Amino acid sequence: MERQSISLKWLFLGSLITNTGISFIWPLTTIYMHEYLHESLTIAGIVLFINSLFMVIGNYAGGFLFDRWRPYPTILLGITLNSLATGGLIFWHGWPAYPLFLVVSGFGNGIVMTSINSYATLVKSRKSSYVFNVLYFMSNLGLVIGTMIVGFVLPLGITYIFMLAFALFVLFLIVAIFFFNVKVPKRTADPTSKAVQAKNPYWPQILLLLLTLFITWITYEQWQSNISTYMIHLGMTVKDYTWLWTINAVLIVVLQPVLTLFDDWLLAHLNLRLNLGFILFASSFLVLIWAHAYWSFILAMAILTFGEVLALPAVSTYVDLYSPDDQKGRYQGFVQVFASAGRAVGPLIGALIIEATSYKTVFVGSTLAIILSVAIFATWNRRKRA
Template sequence: MRKDPIQLKWLFLGSLITNTGISFIWPLTTIYMHEYLHETLTVAGLVLLINSVATIIGNYLGGWLFDHWKPYETIVAGIVIATASAGALIFWHGWPIYAILLVILGLGNGIVVTCINSIATLVRSKQPSYVFNVLYFTSNLGLVFGSLVVGFILPLGIQYVFLTAFILFVLFLIVALLTFRNLNQAKQAIRRSKVTDTGDGRTREKLPIYLLLLMLFVAWVGYEQWQSNISAYMLHLGMTVRSYSFLWTVNAVLIVTLQPLLTHFDDYLLKHLRGRLYTGFFMFTGSFAILLTAKHYAFFILAMAVLTIGEVIAFPAVSTFVNERASYQEKGKYQGLVTMAASAGRAVGPLIGALIIESLSYPVLFIFCAAIVILATLAFILIGRGKRKPATDQK
């Protein structure tokens, strides 16, 4: 079967829409709960943690249902949950209903994100690595666009932020209902033709996958320090909030610039997939090594640049590596584990960082982040070597 179950442009548009929609809501959580609802920062942090747990549950459900139920109905259900919760937030955004709806939204979004990655495994016209690269680009583009626009909408009233997110989710629901209908047939066709790929349809090379998921988890623990604790460190050194915000402009520009370039060299990078992973995750380590000696703003820009280049190189390659080794019966499950590892790292990263800073110091935090990434990477290199399963699902 060479025909794609959906046109790639609709899959990429769906990724762009859902990430733009979610970026209208989650960055405002702490500010909105603290400044508007007058809850403590601890309560806001607890809500974010519960939201992350709901997202992880959604990641798992999305993968399991994709494999064992129907892909089309699964992603539609996820979009409906996200759409309904965003719509309810327009009218009910006081305490505690705001927190409850935010958690429900996290569940729906977790299902959707895993399904989008799982659908990429059904594509026949392009290498899965190409699709994962573009999906990573569209997801980041959506997050950048949403984060920029929300600043202009918020002064009009918080209900307009939720209304905009709701409209975007409705748009994605319409796209899915009209263009995703062939997913079930594609999944069944592949299952019938490929069921003998591992005898009983189960994944054999599990150790390399789980070691890579560990790498992804600890990398996100480190990455989250940039979104939480490093801002306070920069202010402690006398830098401004504007200076910190500009670092994320550097991050966005590098991602938008470099991701299409990597996609252009997809065939070469696919042949050197392990090298790509090693390079990307070692660059993560390098960014924290730079922070150890960073006292001037230029070093923070350099560290962010190194971190972002490592992110662009490594993160999309994780889904590709896992896809190559997962059996056709368990594509959804393992793409779900990828999104779960990232979600878990995002969930516990700020807390781990805060505990280390309060107990020890910022330099110890940077050493810790560098150490856990390099140790996980070395374990993947030394222990997780396995023969690459033939990519018989590619064109």
């Protein structure tokens, strides 16, 4: 039965379920392939890169199908692919079945994540900034819940992890079947035509913002890959490193609901929110340049998290505000594509720079790259508004 509009509670629940299910699988990839399947770290890195590449393709496909086909079958397609891939992993998780199912799951995840953000643009009962803030909160809450559960379930066997992920994706599929079939306003034009693209005068600043997002995710990935080895090089432990992500998760869970209380003010000052958030991102790497003691890494992570909760949800809000009504899915697809692309190449770029120079070069480069990109975006944005 077709509904008049998407209910926020089901949209938020879908984001929570999806991100919890994803977090059962992606953190284990390198460890599982290296320790259980006895493949090299290089092979594990290549598999992760291919998985990210297919997620990028899924992001674009999700936005394209959302606009050109229909939202309802698009998100069902993505969830079905996720369900089939994780269901297959329950029975076949050796080599090469594991990486093949992982790639299918990455493609499905790409479609689902773009579809959820695109569905958010259809919500009329609340401002888009509020919706994207809560979606970001739910996605991080899902990651926290998922990684916590993995710690308890993994000792029982990897099969149980895949069973849990499969059960969650099937649950989301059931929710989507009953509650995501909503009425969508008719498009007035072909969203891929050059004439329609030319009608959006905000495309240059949207592109500059997306490039800033891409660079930001490249730098963010240093935290999830190369900074762990840097901390161990300084004499710290893996436990010290994992505690940083606990701090990150707790701060996000605490800060994001607080931001929603000031949603009207933040929406009215959206450009300030974006610029400040990205500058805080850059500042966290500035701290790392002189970081040697553990407290300095905690400080850098806290600054990074403040920047994250300010900037990342605001990107989707900005793109939604300045994208044509008949291309909402396509533009949200762009947001996911640029973010996924940054995540895909970030670890490799960082590793190459570290091997050629040093960790501090990465930290200095990350600081300068973000500041330069956000300065170009802010300058262009100010000019166009004037």
